[in-house]
Amino acid sequence: MLFPLASCVLTTTAQAQTTGTVQGRVTSSSGGAVEAVSVGLQGQPMGDITDEQGRFQIRRVVPGTYTLVVSAVGLKTEEQQVTVTAGQTATLKVVLAESAAELKEVVVSGGRTNKFSRTNSVDVAKMPLKNVENPQVYSTVTKELLTEQLVFTTDDATRNVPGIQRMWESTDRAGDGGTYYTMRGFVTQSQLRNGLVGNVTTSIDAANLDKLEVLKGPSGTLYGSALSTYGGLLNRVTKKAYDNFGGEVSYATGSYNFNRATLDLNTPLNNAKTVLFRVNGAWNYENSFQDIGFRRSYALAPTLTIRPNERLSITLDGEFQWSTATGRTFFFPNSPVSQLGFDRADQVPVDYRKAYSGSGLWTASRATNLFGQVNYQLSPAFRSSTNFATSRSYSDGFGPYIGLKAGAAPIASLDTLVLSDQSTRNSRGRLVQVQQLFNGDFQLGSLRNRVVLGFDFLHVRNDQFFFGNTFARPTIGSNYDYSQFNGANMTQLYAKRGPGYTYPVFNETNTYSAFLSDVLNLTERFSVLAAVRLDRFANKGADGANAGYTQTAASPKFGAVYQLVPEQLSVFANYQNSFANRGTYYGYDAATNSLTAPITAKLEQANQVEAGVKFDRLGGRFTATLSVYDIRVKNILRTDSNPAGAALFAQVQSGEQVSRGVEVDVVANPFTGFNVVAGFAYNHSELTNDVAATQGRRPSTAGSPALANLWLSYRLSNGPLKGLGLGAGGNYASDNVVVNDAYNGQFTLPSYVVLNASAFYDQPHYRLSVKVDNFTNQHYWIGYGSMNPQKLRSIVGQVAYKF
Incomplete structure (x- = not known):
């Protein structure tokens, strides 16, 4: 039983020695992180999307010299040359120049037009982690979807999440008056804001909502029992x-x-x-x-x-x-x-x-x-x-x-x-x-x-x-x-x-x-x-x-x-x-x-x-x-x-x-x-x-x-x-x-x-x-x-x- 795992580790070690990694951070001209921007190597089918801190990482890159391309609507496209060496990591800092359009309306480029998708999160695992490498199931409702549907409350945002059902409208009572939902057979409420306590005991206005993350299943290990239930939890970003x-x-x-x-x-x-x-x-x-x-x-x-x-x-x-x-x-x-x-x-x-x-x-x-x-x-x-x-x-x-x-x-x-x-x-x-x-x-x-x-x-x-x-x-x-x-x-x-x-x-x-x-x-x-x-x-x-x-x-x-x-x-x-x-x-x-x-x-x-x-x-x-x-x-x-x-x-x-x-x-x-x-x-x-x-x-x-x-x-x-x-x-x-x-x-x-x-x-x-x-x-x-x-x-x- 140990041989396949050992073989796999040796194979991976060999790959790591024959390929390299490109990583870095994308910021605006004043140093602020730029999120959800597509970063790619020109002519190569590989890339990444920046997280909330503007970080990106492209792994398993064959050694050579490439052009790194980063662009977003409203910001000037930036290109940088990068040389990849086997077994090493090249670290870059990319600064995007501003134009008249708002930075907040940055959308991904390079063919990625799935505006209702977010493929990474900082709060779900309390660390930057892409969805495909996270063993927990969660759903994200983006601000683009909220805007298109004219969503004015968190209640209405949840209708885009599989497996969650509103069961009790908010009563506005202190302590327990917020909306109740059921997920995976268990009752829950929206009590988290940016990964921390943020209980609202009335209908939660969506004016300040950038995205809604709904984590599925018992999440007591990272969030404790007071803010989560066995069916999951809602996190307002x-x-x-x-x-x-x-x-x-x-x-x-x-x-x-x-x-x-x-x-x-x-x-x-x-x-x-x-x-x-x-x-x-x-x-x-x-x-x-x-x-x-x-x-x-x-x-x-x-x-x-x-x-x-x-x-x-x-x-x-x-x-x-x-x-x-x-x-x-x-x-x-x-x-x-x-x-x-x-x-x-x-x-x-x-x-x-x-x-x-x-x-x-x-x-x-x-x-x-x-x-x-x-x-x-x-x-x-x-x-x-x-x-x-x-x-x-x-x-x-x-x-x-x-x-x-x-x-x-x-x-x-x-x-x-x-x-x-x-x-x-x-x-x-x-x-x-x-x-x-x-x-x-x-x-x-x-x-x-x-x-x-x-x-x-x-x-x-x-x-x-x-x-x-x-x-x-x-x-x-x-x-x-x-x-x-x-x-x-x-x-x-x-x-x-x-x-x-x-x-x-x-x-x-x-x-x-x-x-x-x-x-x-x-x-x-x-x-x-x-x-x-x-x-x-x-x-x-x-x-x-x-x-x-x-x-x-x-x-x-x-x-x-x-x-x-x-x-x-x-x-x-x-x-x-x-x-x-x-x-x-x-x-x-x-x-x-x-x-x-x-x-x-x-x-x-x-x-x-x-x-x-x-x-x-x-x-x-x-x-x-x-x-x-x-x-x-x-x-x-x-x-x-x-x-x-x-x-x-x-x-x-x-x-x-x-x-x-x-x-x-x-x-x-x-x-x-x-x-x-x-x-x-x-x-x-x-x-x-x-x-x-x-x-x-x-x-x-x-x-x-x-x-x-x-x-x-x-x-x-x-x-x-x-x-x-x-x-x-x-x-x-x-x-x-x-x-x-x-x-x-x-x-x-x-x-x-x-x-x-x-x-x-x-x-x-x-x-x-x-x-x-x-x-x-x-x-x-x-x-x-x-x-x-x-x-x-x-x-x-x-x-x-x-x-």
Whole structure:
């Protein structure tokens, strides 16, 4: 067994001795990194794309003298001669001269026109790594795709990612009010920004979004458990300052009184262009497609970059978002489904366009993210990155929701709507993260070694107060005046008889972590990844009422990649792990029919095995990932099966969940001007070793088993109408069972196909765009144990001026 590997290593060593490497960094005239530029050797079918630091590397180059070509729209093409020597690395610095066009609109050249593809990332592996050499599966939604589709929120951006499904719209509540998604059978939220904590507990405005990275599978080894879940995580990569004056202003208007204005302004603050400033802002207002409802929001995102010299850069930025919005319409089955007389959302006898509430049931919320980063190039092979991030959220206001309850008989006409409210009062959440990274890229003999060593501290504090009451119980189909269920009357009700219940949430935790990840090229084509995280979790207790506790977790990760065609086609496999600290719980003592003393839950663990293939073919015109995975979670904390007595509040920790599936992600540019984004995902999830009510069933939070997405676009690249383009596509989701147990039955959200389209005319100094979302006026629902009707057909037009 050792002979083939030894032979392979010897062969690779021989190749390394007979070929050389060209590497370097591409910057603008003032020293700023230029990302996503194509770098190639003239007349040779090999090249690279610069990463976020402007770095590139071209390996396995036959000795000789070549012309290195680097070019980008808006910048003067640069050519440099380079001599390659066997067994050695030639290092170059390429400076691109500026022209009138904005640096931010750089697009790749040399035939690479797949504008919806990004083939490398810094945050996914916490080191610069190309997709074809990364054993983890992830998807990227680029700013070009966001612009073409007129995407205004992160929610809408996710429709381009295979295997992710929105299941709960944002409630704007501090701590947990952001949108909930499901991936690979598990619930997740968008809590990461540039690889660090960046939680936003409202609909996240896309004004500052440069790209969205969605990592698949348990990612606790590099990200810990507080910011990731077993299905994956969302990382928002924000816009960066660049070194010439430029920007854009835009205005959009459309259906349901939609109005939106945005500003993107960038400017150097000194003649040397070593101090750069950029600010993005947006104002948004929209009424609901239903008879009652509105959302008004403001977003502001300034960023300052200071580059005292080539080795040191300092970035300070902020993200501020304010919103005032009425609660969405959520319906919850409050009775066993068999008693309701309907078991599907499309059978519920309610009006799709009716909110079943009056005015004034709104919540005010704020979210503030502050971020600081200091990068220092210690040597050509080693780099330090010191990061600080803080995230704060606040909410105050009403949260209406509606129960579906059976009446005197299982007849739909006698069923009732339970009009209820869950308010938050002066609720706050805070997260603070400090992270130190040391990155290295060096040779161990003839073997390339890329490593990241990280130290991480995360502080989480929640101080929230929830309370609620039921306002009325009208019969479905009656002539009840639902406008009575309003803010003024709920305030009067609370003043008269107080809340029906209160639910304070206070907790404070600190997590201390260290992690190490190493990518080692055993051959030019074969690389392995090994990583481990040591995590010390400290729960400080709840205001003295509950004792705190500590837990230690070790999280490993392994991967392997073999490039069948160097830098174009690879097969991969990974083992990934994540974990969760579930706190304390009360067991059940059958002898005394009482609850036990608090028990500290064992660490919940998830383990994934995955394999697949990655493509980056035809000069980047075809990129794709195909994968199959198996995730198994053990030590799930669940409710005790005994429904009587003290056991109503008891829990046991023995549940398991198995989640396995297949995913396909394709981004292609078959011919000039035509682009395709397509994906498909199938997931099978099952609860095992569980109580009888849910044993062998799909979790109600796992989402639709089958999901698909498609976007096709064509843009004229020549002629008098150059810049004119059309796009169309949509999303499919199979039936989603959001209530699924033996006691309550099954309640299903029907499958749906939602189709969207856009048209645009993009010129150097202006852009005209129009989009139609849900142009077939499809009635469809999302849900998290609930049914939430989604927006009907909407048309929005936008005009943008670029300077």
